[in-house]
Amino acid sequence: MGIAERALIAEIRKRTGSRSAAVRVGIGDDCAVLSVAADEEILVTTDMCLEGIHFLGEWQTAYSVGQWCVTRGLSDIAAMGGRPVAVFLSLACPEGTEPVWIRDFVDAVRSVAESYGANLCGGDTAASVSSIAADIVVLGAVPRGQAVLRRGAKIGDALFVTGKLGTSQAELAMLKAGECEERRFMPKPQIEAGQKLRSIATAMIDISDGLSTDLAQICEESGVSAILDADAIPVAKGAQLADALHGGDEYQLLFTARAEGKVLTRVAGVPVSRIGAIRRKSKHAVYLIEDGRSRVLEVAGWQHRF
């Protein structure tokens, strides 16, 4: 650990807000020490965020990159129906990285995490050879046996999604075409909706790679196929159906539930759309009904590469 790294750790430590009761030891020991309730299980998710692959410095402020990185992890906790507890940040920066960039990035990770009840509890810092690499770990908790898995979708279940889709992909296309200069879309993790859906959802995933890709994951894990109704997909203003079907980085929740349940139109203040149904396993994972005809929907999700 070099002097610059020590200074960074000291800085992160100083800026960390008051610790929640779950955090017995935060930054500054060999490990963080955490505690969850006796009737809870632990959720863990990790996400790598690489400059030049997942983000481009010229399109995004350090704060928005940090916000995005931690949202990816928090959204995974939401997709299990859990509550966030702690965040760990491993950050490698090349020599010459502006200290203000690092400070803004860490501030975003810390403050977004804290707004959902999770403390920044540690991590690692290192000098990198050429570009910024961040790995963010989010640890959460969920009542024992109640995590909503991808594998629970049943034939005949209805398929739902929270919010509207396509904004992230539409904005990315504009950035690539030079029609706008900065990432403005700042998705939020659906933590509260995820927890409320624990009692309803049979399977759940967050839309990080794109609706078609993430739905295919549910189908694969559950041993089923799915049919989507093009007219029912909640396409965001300014976006096209294709953006909503294949664009990643939405962080809305895609879930299945019993079709005979009560009509679900809103959860935790977020609109919910019924967009399709689960069918028995078939040659392809996902089908789309458009203009009255069913066709195979190619799984063409987000590659996280600019």
Place this chain on the structure above:
Amino acid sequence: MGIAERALIAEIRKRTGSRSAAVRVGIGDDCAVLSVAADEEILVTTDMCLEGIHFLGEWQTAYSVGQWCVTRGLSDIAAMGGRPVAVFLSLACPEGTEPVWIRDFVDAVRSVAESYGANLCGGDTAASVSSIAADIVVLGAVPRGQAVLRRGAKIGDALFVTGKLGTSQAELAMLKAGECEERRFMPKPQIEAGQKLRSIATAMIDISDGLSTDLAQICEESGVSAILDADAIPVAKGAQLADALHGGDEYQLLFTARAEGKVLTRVAGVPVSRIGAIRRKSKHAVYLIEDGRSRVLEVAGWQHRF
């Protein structure tokens, strides 16, 4: 997530051994789901391993790099007196990385973790721009309130270290001088010793950055200083005193304990040396007695940079 990444995840999943009871859901969902005993707390540590900074491909096989990466995290669990539960691996590789390199690396992480009772439970994969970046998270468990922290050293405590020191640094010097061609030193995490020391140690840290640096950490966190006896430092065969004082990557345990306790010479089969004492806070953190004279020991630890 691209096709190569999916193939890698499928490969990792296939190679993962039988899950321990603690792992309810391993690789393949939004989060891993883990459970520890009701009277246990959770330990979390993260370590970044970067090609060109922490390791050089030409000096080490993929297996030895993987072994080293996971040992760093397991050793942090040992330094708290905990037991390893789960390992998470985030891996970014540039295009053109040999699949056999990745397989050997992941195999090392998985099999070393399993040999200490921890399962590889997930992670993230990504394409990197130029070099290999791995972040390894190890999650452990420790009886509630019993984690051994860095901050517990008391004035008058004796200072101990497990094993012998200096091999790693001596070998590195030979590699740099072209006197040997490959990293052969494969340190092991002192998991069993760490757990046994829970009832004795007042403060503990693992020697990852070097004895002088890691001892300074204990002093800083505990608000004390330390004095080392040069004659008592257990220098490994082929190494010099300076290698033992400042070389990193040893993964032996450095700990303090009441001086009046019984003479401690061995723990969990590992030799233990009494190498100094804890004193009140002073201008410098660490002093060395050599040839009957006391001098300030410059904290000159490992920089993890080749």
